[in-house]
Amino acid sequence: MAGLIGIFDQLVEYERGLLQNIHRAGATRDLETARFRMVKMLNGIGAEGSIADILQTEKIIAQSDLEHFANSKPMRTSLTGTLRQIAGAVNMLEMIADADRYGIFAAGFTQPRNLKRGVPCDEARQFFASQTTRLTTMDKMRMDDASRAIVKARKANVIRADEAYAERQYAVLGFGQ
């Protein structure tokens, strides 16, 4: 199991095991350790990883949050909505791999409010925007240093993914820049 995602997955699995044993001596300290290692992996994925990798980490984190922390209906609704949006973004990533197909698709976006600097605000761009807003809101909540570092790393990655995706749109749709 090579690659950045495999290791990130394992850290998420360690987090699960630690949360399950959180009442035991030292578990909280180890949880902090695991989370700071997740930050390291997120930074690595942001630097070297693809848009798909970043979507995958957001998916895993949403699934993990749903499993561990979704103890209210609004939160469950929010997270399942996020997962649905991620699926939409993944779908767009597939579509943009085919320039002709994406070109036809993009022709359907003519209204200024549906465009971002001339390219479609498609479901991938919508996800990146919503997720950035969600993470910005989370950064205003009270939380420990490790969790905050994770939020910051995620936000940086989502912004990076949005920029990279926009670059692809410009390239595929034949923009000068």
Next chain:
Amino acid sequence: MTAMTQATARTQEVHDEDDPGARNLELIRKGLAAFDAGDYAEMENCTRQMYRDAEDLLSVKRILGADWIRRMGLDTRPADEKYGHGWLDRDI
């Protein structure tokens, strides 16, 4: 033993066959140390060896997916027994 020594003894790791939680903590610690040392093969070993009951396996499936469980080669017997073979691909 004095009260202080007894208290210390209680909080130390107990390698007890009946305490999978404590064993998992040990494995997680070893896994994190392996990560820090860049020994990802050892890290994977530690992850694989964690004890997971049927409920835990369902949790892992929801977080990381059925394919991840298969690729890691996790021991799925507790869930196989409780939910029947094919639980990985079924909606439970």
